[in-house]
Amino acid sequence: MVGMGCHNPPVDTSARPGRATALRMEGRLHVLRELHAGRIATRAELTTRLGLSRASALEITARLREAALVHEEAAPPDGRRGRPTTLLLPHPEGPLVCAVDIAHETWAVAVVELGGAVLARTTGHISSREADSVLNAVRHAVSGQLDEWGQRVRVLSVSVPGTVCGTRVVQASNLRWRDVDLSVLADLPVLAGNDATLSGLAESRRGAAVDADVALHLKIDVGLGGILVVNGAPMTGATGGGGEFGHLPFGDPRRRCLCGAHGCWDTEVDGRALARLAWQEDSAEPRAAAQRVLAAARSGDPAAARAVDSVARAFGRGVGGLVNALDPRLITVSGVATDLLAAAPESFDTAYRAGLIAFQRTSVPPVRASALGEDGSIIGAAETGFDHVLTESGITAWRAR
Ligand SMILES: [Zn+2]
Structure with missing residues (x-):
């Protein structure tokens, strides 16, 4: 929307860590992003795909384990020669994203873990498109999930069928919403995106x-x-x-x-x-x-x-x-x-x-x-949520929780 005075806030560059710390952090983030995208599944794949020594791979996975980000299990033998390796899995106490899809007739709330698996999902019908009524129902469902998953949920990421600026829906013509603020949905960082944009993102990442x-x-x-x-x-x-x-x-x-x-x-x-x-x-x-x-x-x-x-x-x-x-x-x-x-x-x-x-x-x-059909927008919302979590500040906040 032109003329709505929408500006993204500038990136905070203060309090940057030293260069060595930053490089270590960058290495771990890279591993987490590859794992989330499903491009690596074992420690052996981590060494070959990322060109790491075995010692570095061991060190990185040990740090990720300590930080409750990754869980390792012995990989079942695959009948091929080579050293036994371990499976890299999302940590059972690891960070989660709460993804919301507000559509024209329905809404859905999903709790998603690293790697994209959905751990819980609630849905509802939209009878009145009044913004307050829809947001109340969604807020109630989100709050139920937050009670269950607690601090593991790092961010709420919402898909809406409208034009979005920051956390505001500036225009959703068919819902007849103008300037609706989604930050009221949870006491968490809230992200918002257009449904078609998020569907496209999901097709590119997982479809x-x-x-x-x-x-x-x-x-x-x-x-x-x-x-x-x-x-x-x-x-x-x-x-x-x-x-x-x-x-x-x-x-x-x-x-x-x-x-x-x-x-x-x-x-x-x-x-x-x-x-x-x-x-x-x-x-x-x-x-x-x-x-x-x-x-x-x-x-x-x-x-x-x-x-x-x-x-x-x-x-x-x-x-x-x-x-x-x-x-x-x-x-x-x-x-x-x-x-x-x-x-x-x-x-x-x-x-x-x-x-x-x-x-x-x-x-x-x-x-x-x-490939993802109607699920594209909620999967895309979860993806933008993890884009937020898998950053230097996201991981620092996770470790300090
Ligand atoms: Zn038009």
Whole structure:
């Protein structure tokens, strides 16, 4: 959001430790991040992947054990020759992240350990979208988890279907939220992110884009959002509002968007567009409308089938434009976008390729359905939570708890 006066606080560089301490800390953080990402699972892999001597690997894992970050167990023999090694596991008393996903109709709270395993999960339905009512229900669920897991929970990380600045939701059009502060959810550090951004982050870290250095994720739900993820880092811009691809002017300039602008791509690709094109219907519930039109198209309704085709083309054209602008290695899609691709693959593909500049047509970036689906946003929230924990200050605070 332009003009909301959103500025991220500057990084605190005071009280830095000495160089040797900093290097040791950097080594341990590197090991923890590799372990969290699932790239190493044993001490032997740690030595080979990170190029460490056995002595250094032993020293690092001993420190991580002492700090209740890692637990070691003898690895079962794998029948190959070589020294026996140990499995590196999350410590049973180690740090946790509480991840929250606030969607349009439901909310979920999950407690996640190093490595991404979910230890506990509670969910609920949203009956009133009033911010106070939703936040009360979520706060209650979070507080239940904090009672159970105590100080092990280091951070609360929240996904919301809106534009986020710091811990504030500056705009969530379909929830009709303006300037809602999420820091009231817990007496802990609170992080917040947009659902489509976090879904894209999750696909790059643990889903269909895990092998891609530059991946574009697009999610159609109520409108369209997404993110470009470069080497595992989401490109969220100067204030965290980046990735609002749905508000590119790929639509009819006569049509006004909920965001206040005219001609947004949003107005051509979600359930509202499907209902308008199929039945000249003005739908206030884009998700339900999308499912109704897609179901009608599947059962042979010609008007619904034409609408699905037309929306798949509008989506494909825009994806082509984004590929020209951003040059991703691959594109992952989730939400209604997955259904559109499945329902009208040729219409999508023809429009996508027609929109590409000649250079991109020589090796067309593939478009894949997301691997994590609806879970992407809560997994992405947990990932940003661990990005916060697995830092110098996060580990220092953990050890001083
Ligand atoms: Zn818009």
